[in-house]
Amino acid sequence: MKHRQLLSQKNFHLFVIPMVVLALFHAPAHASCGSASCFLNVGNQPSIQPNGTLRADFNYSYIPQTGPQQRVAAVNLKDKEQILDEHKEISTITNQLQLNLNYGVTDNFTLQLTVPVLWREHEHRVEVGIEPNENEHHDGEGSFENFDTSSIGDIRLMAKYGFLPSLRSMVVVGAGVEFPTGQYQAQTSSHGTDVIEEPTLQAGRGDYGVVGHVYQAYELIPHTLNQFFSYTYRHTFQNKYGYQFGDTHIVSGGLIYNVTPHIAFSGQLNYMYNVHDTYRSTLSQAGGIGAGLSGETEIDGNLQTRAVNNTGSTNLMFTPGITLNVTDSTSWYFYSQVPLVQDFNGGLEQGVSFLTGFVKFFNVGTLS
Amino acid sequence: MVRLRSIEAFIWLFSSIKCALINEDKKSQRLWSSINGFIDMIISPSTCCVAIVVFTLSTGLTLGCVATAPVSRMVFEDQQQFVRLEVTARANQLNHSHPATVSENTLARLIRSFTVNPRPASSLENTFAYMDVPRLPESSPAFSPAVIAFLSQHLSHALQRATPLEEALFFIEDPQPQDTALLTSGGCYIQEGRLHFQLANYRHPTIGKTEITQTRADPLKVLSHPRYNLIPGPNGTVQPRPMWENLITALPQHVIIDYEHTPQPKVQNSAEDPLVNHAQPAHKTLAEQLRELQQAKNDGLMTEDEYQNLRTKLLDAY
Numbered sequence: 001m002k003h004r005q006l007l008s009q010k011n012f013h014l015f016v017i018p019m020v021v022l023a024l025f026h027a028p029a030h031a032s033c034g035s036a037s038c039f040l041n042v043g044n045q046p047s048i049q050p051n052g053t054l055r056a057d058f059n060y061s062y063i064p065q066t067g068p069q070q071r072v073a074a075v076n077l078k079d080k081e082q083i084l085d086e087h088k089e090i091s092t093i094t095n096q097l098q099l100n101l102n103y104g105v106t107d108n109f110t111l112q113l114t115v116p117v118l119w120r121e122h123e124h125r126v127e128v129g130i131e132p133n134e135n136e137h138h139d140g141e142g143s144f145e146n147f148d149t150s151s152i153g154d155i156r157l158m159a160k161y162g163f164l165p166s167l168r169s170m171v172v173v174g175a176g177v178e179f180p181t182g183q184y185q186a187q188t189s190s191h192g193t194d195v196i197e198e199p200t201l202q203a204g205r206g207d208y209g210v211v212g213h214v215y216q217a218y219e220l221i222p223h224t225l226n227q228f229f230s231y232t233y234r235h236t237f238q239n240k241y242g243y244q245f246g247d248t249h250i251v252s253g254g255l256i257y258n259v260t261p262h263i264a265f266s267g268q269l270n271y272m273y274n275v276h277d278t279y280r281s282t283l284s285q286a287g288g289i290g291a292g293l294s295g296e297t298e299i300d301g302n303l304q305t306r307a308v309n310n311t312g313s314t315n316l317m318f319t320p321g322i323t324l325n326v327t328d329s330t331s332w333y334f335y336s337q338v339p340l341v342q343d344f345n346g347g348l349e350q351g352v353s354f355l356t357g358f359v360k361f362f363n364v365g366t367l368s
Numbered sequence: 369m370v371r372l373r374s375i376e377a378f379i380w381l382f383s384s385i386k387c388a389l390i391n392e393d394k395k396s397q398r399l400w401s402s403i404n405g406f407i408d409m410i411i412s413p414s415t416c417c418v419a420i421v422v423f424t425l426s427t428g429l430t431l432g433c434v435a436t437a438p439v440s441r442m443v444f445e446d447q448q449q450f451v452r453l454e455v456t457a458r459a460n461q462l463n464h465s466h467p468a469t470v471s472e473n474t475l476a477r478l479i480r481s482f483t484v485n486p487r488p489a490s491s492l493e494n495t496f497a498y499m500d501v502p503r504l505p506e507s508s509p510a511f512s513p514a515v516i517a518f519l520s521q522h523l524s525h526a527l528q529r530a531t532p533l534e535e536a537l538f539f540i541e542d543p544q545p546q547d548t549a550l551l552t553s554g555g556c557y558i559q560e561g562r563l564h565f566q567l568a569n570y571r572h573p574t575i576g577k578t579e580i581t582q583t584r585a586d587p588l589k590v591l592s593h594p595r596y597n598l599i600p601g602p603n604g605t606v607q608p609r610p611m612w613e614n615l616i617t618a619l620p621q622h623v624i625i626d627y628e629h630t631p632q633p634k635v636q637n638s639a640e641d642p643l644v645n646h647a648q649p650a651h652k653t654l655a656e657q658l659r660e661l662q663q664a665k666n667d668g669l670m671t672e673d674e675y676q677n678l679r680t681k682l683l684d685a686y
Binding site for chain 1: 547
């Protein structure tokens with residue numbers, strides 16, 4: 001872990017202002033950013049729905065990422081090669097639209113379908129420390145490139161079972177599958193050659209994933225103050241390029257305060273731990289810069305599964321949010337996710353992100 | 369005005385403290401002197417007394433202004449329900465046509481015409497065990513015969529006794545197992561020949577005593593996102609609610625019935641009307657009636673089949 005950002009003064013204001021708003025006036029979704037998402041619980045989405053009720057949630061999230069511009073490893077899918085210190089990530093902006101459908105098959109059993117669509121803008125420098133050829137003019141600082149992609153993401157289907165252990169508590173357990181529906185072979189042009197971009201920038205992961213989920217809620221004050229806690233685990237299998245995303249663990253906990261029957265404020269802490277990605281490849285080292293410019297050096301020419309050293313991260317976020325019941329069956333929500341502590345491996349850090357969306361309930365009747 | 373005076377008093381108090389500090393600063397311009405001055409000021413008996421008096425008065429006046437108890441008169445009350453008259457917040461905005469004579473029969477007829485439609489779920493609430501009350505189907509009668517009888521009898525009496533500033537408020541608690549209950553509350557008043565009926569809470573599931581206490585104190589306080597829409601009968605309209613006002617304050621559902629122009633049904637003797645037959649204690653809650661039925665069966669007053677039949681009828685009627 002090379003870089004650590006603690007709660008800065010700037011972020012302190014972003015932390016305090018929503019809290020002041022929270023004090024003046026009074027819900028949980030999963031989204032992640034290089035690749036990133038807003039990983040929070042939106043309203044009662046992680047909960048279950050009554051028999052025959054469809055909860056449709058359509059949201060938009062904006063997730064900026066910037067980095068310390070350290071030299072990080074490049075993943076070359078074409079040549080099955082991981083080149084240490086060959087990249088400098090500059091920024092990524094992820095915009096995501098997501099449709100979440102929760103349908104109550106019975107009063108205890110709910111099916112959830114999540115369909116993300118995202119577009120991503122990424123800037124980086126490549127071939128850092130690599131001796132330029134005759135057409136290039138840099139001193140080992142690499143060439144600037146940008147990469148935009150937009151695609152449907154990996155669709156997730158989950159089955160959730162909820163039960164009520166006591167009068168005012170609720171537990172929901174769920175399991176699901178992520179389908180490799182997202183684009184994971186998007187290409188970019190590098191020196192006139194089309195190459196497949198790095199897996200972390202793609203909209204999809206390229207193989208199936210499994211998801212486990214536990215959600216607990218307790219009503220501290222009837223109809224007024226709820227406490228919730230959730231844990232989500234995701235495992236993605238190795239894709240055809242030999243790249244495997246690291247497991248993700250997300251723990252969230254917070255409070256929902258219903259100021260009136262139509263307004264709710266929530267505050268939650270979100271902790272996400274991403275394990276290093278792995279890639280079956282050879283290993284090389286990019287050279288130095290300036291006088292030390294020395295080209296690329298092979299470290300290990302054998303194909304082996306290795307950790308991608310600038311992946312994996314630890315994030316602690318604070319997420320204040322507001323939900324308004326606009327009409328009887330429609331509500332609008334807005335969340336701001338503020339990083340408190342981030343621990344990256346030279347990769348890009350998630351900035352203050354925003355999530356807004358609408359929820360509408362439909363009585364569609366039972367399946368029978 | 370009272371709050372303004374309180375603010376002025378606080379400004380004066382802090383100005384006194386500031387002056388005391390500044391006077392000490394003239395001697396040394398050092399922080400320590402300021403602190404000494406502050407301590408001197410605090411321990412000065414006269415300043416201290418003045419400060420305490422001002423603080424006590426201003427706090428008392430401010431709190432007194434905020435927590436004004438409503439004026440109310442009880443018409444009927446038992447452990448689980450009441451009807452009372454109260455000067456509500458709206459009292460200064462309009463004068464009701466009170467006292468008003470609306471017969472029990474008329475009220476019973478109007479209230480009997482109310483139906484409810486279930487609303488979609490709210491995204492603000494999870495469903496906990498005690499909220500897991502079976503939902504009524506579309507166009508269900510809003511009130512059971514027992515509740516209709518209770519409301520018509522006591523609201524009628526209340527409206528006859530009400531002053532133009534008062535509104536008749538009602539509260540009905542239907543105890544359920546495990547310290548839970550269903551709360552129904554609201555109010556009504558007469559205005560220019562129309563009955564205004566407000567339903568703040570309808571079969572609101574609650575646990576413990578907190579919300580019961582709150583609703584007893586203010587039957588017009590909406591406790592949660594309503595689960596049902598109240599639909600009035602003939603000659604009734606639903607009062608539209610201003611969206612933004614409703615968003616902030618959560619107003620009760622409000623229906624207006626032009627009862628004076630509602631065609632009267634055939635004349636019915638109240639003694640023959642099961643809804644207002646007071647020989648039967650009509651204001652009993654469902655739970656009480658079920659318990660009595662159970663007791664009657666246990667005492668051998670009816671067979672199991674008869675018990676089951678009556679129980680089903682009671683539950684269906686609710």
